[in-house]
Amino acid sequence: xxxxxxxxxxxxxxxxxxxxxxxxxxxxxxxxxxxxxxxxxxxxxxxxxxxxxxxxxxxxxxxxxxxxxxxxxxxxxxxxxxxxxxxxxxxxxxxxxxxxxxxxxxxxxxxxxxxxxxxxxxxxxxxxxxxxxxxxxxxxxxxxxxxxxxxxxxxxxxxxxxxxxxxxxxxxxxxxxxxxxxxxxxxxxxxxxxxxxxxxxxx
Numbered sequence: 001x002x003x004x005x006x007x008x009x010x011x012x013x014x015x016x017x018x019x020x021x022x023x024x025x026x027x028x029x030x031x032x033x034x035x036x037x038x039x040x041x042x043x044x045x046x047x048x049x050x051x052x053x054x055x056x057x058x059x060x061x062x063x064x065x066x067x068x069x070x071x072x073x074x075x076x077x078x079x080x081x082x083x084x085x086x087x088x089x090x091x092x093x094x095x096x097x098x099x100x101x102x103x104x105x106x107x108x109x110x111x112x113x114x115x116x117x118x119x120x121x122x123x124x125x126x127x128x129x130x131x132x133x134x135x136x137x138x139x140x141x142x143x144x145x146x147x148x149x150x151x152x153x154x155x156x157x158x159x160x161x162x163x164x165x166x167x168x169x170x171x172x173x174x175x176x177x178x179x180x181x182x183x184x185x186x187x188x189x190x191x192x193x194x195x196x197x198x199x200x201x202x203x
Contacts, residue, residue, distance in 0.1 A: 002026065002048070002115070003025070003028060003047050003048075004026070004027050004111070005039070005050065006027050006029045007030050007049055007050065007052060007055060008051075008052035010052055013052050013077070013079070014029060016100070016101055017107070019104070020104040020107045020108070021107070033056065036049070037065065040066075040069045040072060044069075044071055045071065046071050046072075046073075047071065047072050048073045048111060048114060049066070049072055049074045049075065050075050050077060051066075051076050052077050052078075053076055053078040054079060054100075059089065060089075060092065063089065064092065067092065073114055074093060074094045074095060075094065075095055075097075075110065075111075076094045076096065076097045077097075077099065077102070078100060081098065081099050081122060081125070083124050086121075087125065087129055090121075090129075095120070096113075096114055096119055096120035096121065097120075098110060098120065099122060102122075118193045121194075123164060126194070126195050126196060127162045127164060131162040141202075142190070142202060144189050144190040144191065147189040148189060151172075151182060152185060152186050152189070155179065155183065155186060156186045156190070156198065157202075158171065159183065159186070159198055159199065160201075160202040162199070165180065
């Protein structure tokens with residue numbers, strides 16, 4: 001069973017995470033950063049750290065110190081996530097950023113995604129990154145576009161523009177499940193796992 005370190009001194013977040021992970025993971029609660037470092041110094045097995053940002057005094061220094069432990073994948077959480085703030089932390093080695101009270105099903109999906117080598121960002125952050133750092137007015141047409149149907153091409157271009165699933169549903173007048181199906185096929189044909197990677201193919 002995979003070990004997950006829960007780093008938080010907030011009892012409400014601790015309880016939420018433990019309830020979500022109860023039967024799926026072996027969790028270890030750590031409340032002090034020095035204890036987290038001590039644990040990592042003596043255990044070099046692959047592990048995932050759920051890190052509550054509000055339980056640190058300086059998140060940038062914390063992430064800088066954790067970056068040297070390459071076997072530990074850090075997922076950062078905040079009870080009030082902010083897209084601009086989160087985007088500044090992505091270069092610090094984190095593998096995901098989410099609301100501390102993420103729904104149980106999504107937390108499990110997040111962990112599986114990270115275990116498979118992918119990153120996980122909440123939807124608003126993904127759209128913010130695409131709009132701020134990736135999007136441009138003159139899109140190149142990547143090679144994979146030839147593999148798409150006309151509908152998939154339309155949706156791929158909308159994804160590259162940073163549109164959310166809901167916005168695509170409203171624009172295309174199709175069901176959310178249909179949009180998700182198109183996106184899954186687009187990702188497969190493009191050889192990507194997330195919206196940011198897809199958008200980068202259009203740069």
